[in-house]
Amino acid sequence: MGKRNQTQRRKSEDPVYRAIGNDQRRVILSLLSQTPQISEQALARRLTTTEQTAPDESLPPDEVRNSRIDLYHHHLPILEDTDFIRWKSDEDLITTTDHIALEDPRFQRLLQTEVKGIDDVLAELTETRQRLVLAILRDENSSMSQTALAREVVKWESDEADPAQAAVDETAIALHHNQLPTLSDASIIDYDTETGQATYANHPAVEEIVRILQKPDSRLVKRLNGFLEGLQTSYEQATESTSDPLGTPSIWRAPYE
Incomplete structure (x- = not known):
């Protein structure tokens, strides 16, 4: 990925949420907290052991191989891209970085939480506007119209007390087609597409x-x-x-x- 695209993506997302928005990556980071340097094969075995709660010596080779494939193609690239690990694939070596979150007990608690729906919520919190919409609805603590919500979003994003109606209308359309249905599908909010009313659903994971x-x-x-x-x-x-x-x-x- 080019540096320009990487920078643009990072401006619109929270990389920490991206890193931990998957249960396997949270397990991987927990394992790496205990063993800061490890080979891909050893990590694949430990990950498989954790998932199957089976003794290491009785792990099916196919399961370990599948875990290593997932590590190589999915999880390790994301953890490297978000600066949590240094990965030397040619040397079969994974090392944690000095990322400050790794030393924070709050981050460790996030890795360990198993509340229902945590994966969906972390995935939704990755994107900046998703977080903003959710924060506004949660703070409102009551139903908001699509237009009223859009106005608050524009005010926050533009730092303008009285945003132009055209900007509000454009944002309302974007919310209707993107953030609101996505948050609703994850059961984080209740969104009535007919009335345009949205309400925070008091989601336990949030x-x-x-x-x-x-x-x-x-x-x-x-x-x-x-x-x-x-x-x-x-x-x-x-x-x-x-x-x-x-x-x-x-x-x-x-x-x-």
Whole structure:
């Protein structure tokens, strides 16, 4: 993929959500947290063991081979593209990077969560406008018309208090054909195509993600009691994501900016 296309895609998505928006990749990252350097074959065996809960010595060779094919063609390229691993396929070697999210307990909790619908929600949160639409509906906590929602989206994206009606109308059409049906298909919102009304469905996976990301991590603060207040303030400022509703902490996204 060319650097220009890669940069454009990263501007419209949250790479962290992209990396963990699949249950197998979350397992892979959990395994790599325990073993920062591993061969493809060894990782394939550990992944197969985890999926089948079978002893390593009794793993069917076909299953291990299929796991390695999935790793090679799907999961490892995405994890490398999102800067979580360094992958030397010619040397059969996978190494974790110094990505700051890997050291954050909140990220580890995201990897371990098994709440129903988590894959669908993480996939939907990858795209910037999807997150914005969801954040607006969740904050509204009641039904919104397609037009009212579009107006809020345009206001947020353009930073204009009174956006042009043409921009609102264009965005309303885009929401109707893209974000709203997609979020509805994932049962994250309720969307009535006839009335144009949308409502957040209080999805348990969304609430779990918000709970995890908004829970402060005080590990670093506790190490230096004399600087507790200042460190807590600095840490909160470094990890806040107010410029992107429902986005991962900005410090996690630093490698992509």
